[in-house]
Amino acid sequence: MSLKLFAAPMSSASPVVTALAELGIDCEIVMLDLAAGEAKQPAYLAINPHGVVPTLVVDGTPLFETVEILQWLGDTHGVERGLWPAAGTPERLVALSWTSWAYVSYGMLVNVLNFSQSPRVDASLHHAPLAADALQRLDAALGRLDARLATSPFLLGDAYSLADLVVASVVTYSTYCGVTTSGHANVERWLAAFHARPAFRTTWGNAEAS
Numbered sequence: 001m002s003l004k005l006f007a008a009p010m011s012s013a014s015p016v017v018t019a020l021a022e023l024g025i026d027c028e029i030v031m032l033d034l035a036a037g038e039a040k041q042p043a044y045l046a047i048n049p050h051g052v053v054p055t056l057v058v059d060g061t062p063l064f065e066t067v068e069i070l071q072w073l074g075d076t077h078g079v080e081r082g083l084w085p086a087a088g089t090p091e092r093l094v095a096l097s098w099t100s101w102a103y104v105s106y107g108m109l110v111n112v113l114n115f116s117q118s119p120r121v122d123a124s125l126h127h128a129p130l131a132a133d134a135l136q137r138l139d140a141a142l143g144r145l146d147a148r149l150a151t152s153p154f155l156l157g158d159a160y161s162l163a164d165l166v167v168a169s170v171v172t173y174s175t176y177c178g179v180t181t182s183g184h185a186n187v188e189r190w191l192a193a194f195h196a197r198p199a200f201r202t203t204w205g206n207a208e209a210s
């Protein structure tokens with residue numbers, strides 16, 4: 001199987017780069033310069049019409065959307081490495097639920113927060129009450145994640161898995177956007193375990209919000 005990842009430093013592609021390192025997958029990685037508009041060039045738009053990273057090209061077919069790439073890596077490479085539950089198991093359902101929750105539900109609130117207060121968004125579009133509401137909802141969401149992590153060290157039980165990598169990546173990014181994890185001791189313990197992993201340390205070296 002040939003794999004080629006289009007990525008950019010400290011971007012939505014970072015969790016994919018981390019997963020490739022965690023799984024020990026040999027993959028060509030092409031780093032685009034987003035500021036120079038490389039993701040908007042016709043050659044790249046032919047691969048990903050949305051003009052964003054990441055895109056993983058699998059035997060010539062592009063796969064985009066970070067959460068789909070990560071779930072696909074779990075399905076195709078994670079099971080044999082003990083990092084993703086096998087198809088047909090209850091744990092697979094748990095893994096799909098939490099990883100999609102992170103990108104779709106929690107991620108939607110992070111986007112609201114960013115659009116309403118980020119310095120990267122035109123100040124005329126900022127909306128302080130909306131940002132405050134998003135922060136409150138994100139804190140409540142972290143409370144529900146904390147309750148899950150109170151029952152076991154990791155999302156799927158005693159062992160670290162790609163499900164932790166996916167959800168912890170999104171939660172880590174949210175902290176760069178102003179979300180605080182204080183008051184959620186289980187989330188903080190679990191995030192520290194993620195941040196201690198070599199795959200995280202090598203790929204998120206100079207992290208900052210993007």
Ligand SMILES: N[C@@H](CCC(=O)N[C@@H](CS)C(=O)NCC(=O)O)C(=O)O
Nearest residue numbers: 011012034039051052053054065066
């Ligand atoms: N929902 C997409 C979002 C991808 C996205 O917005 N990526 C940004 C980088 S964080 C990007 O490539 N922007 C293109 C640009 O700035 O030209 C995903 O998760 O894959």
